[in-house]
Amino acid sequence: MRTTMLTPYWKNADLTSVLWNEMDRFFTDFGMSPFTSVYDERAFSPRYDINETADHILFSVDLPGMKKEDIKIEAVNNMLTVSGEHKKYGFFKRSFPLSASLEIDKAEARYENGVLELYLPKAESAKPRQIAIQTGQGGFIEKLLSSRKNNQELKDVKVS
Structure with a gap:
């Protein structure tokens, strides 16, 4: 210690x-x-933005004056960590918890004009879906109600 x-x-x-x-x-x-x-x-904390859409999460981290080679990105145990060392400001490390619904294997990173951007797509199962509202007969509710009706009729039949 x-x-x-x-x-x-x-x-x-x-x-x-x-x-x-x-x-x-x-x-x-x-x-x-x-x-x-x-x-x-010995450390500085770079500013960052997190933008979430239905399809992805975009992390933007301000790292002006750094070289791409001085930046390290890791994803371990649902934790995204961005770290590196700036000549003037010293070491930095930022960690962000990640949802299990992200596809880390398809992540992309780009460093341009002092801004690191990390694109993390969401899994298809995590994307919102619209559920159609049915009217009339033929839907699940109708099948459920007819199933209950048939069960009631079977109970009413007497066995001789």
Whole structure:
């Protein structure tokens, strides 16, 4: 286990950020940090957007001044992790929980003009479907009602 000094309290930092930072450091000691340090001098947190449609999820991560070779993307145990090292700002790591309904094998990534875009398509089973409303006879409800009627008629028949 690594030993670290206490994180200093910044006058402008709110208590929530300090608590998240301490929780991150605690989990990091055990090799399972789910968070990125908010005030760690060695790390920075790039801005990101997540857009979801019926067909896919698009992650956009702002990484200006970085090279494609310095960025790493991993998907493990329904967790997407984007990490890398910026010459000026240092190491970064962002993790996002993923739904099991995404087709990770068909994911695509593109880095252009300082923006990393990750396209994750949804599985066909996860896409919304319209259900037609039937009118008149011949549908499932009609079959169900006629089945009940036939069962009732069978019960009413007396065996001699």
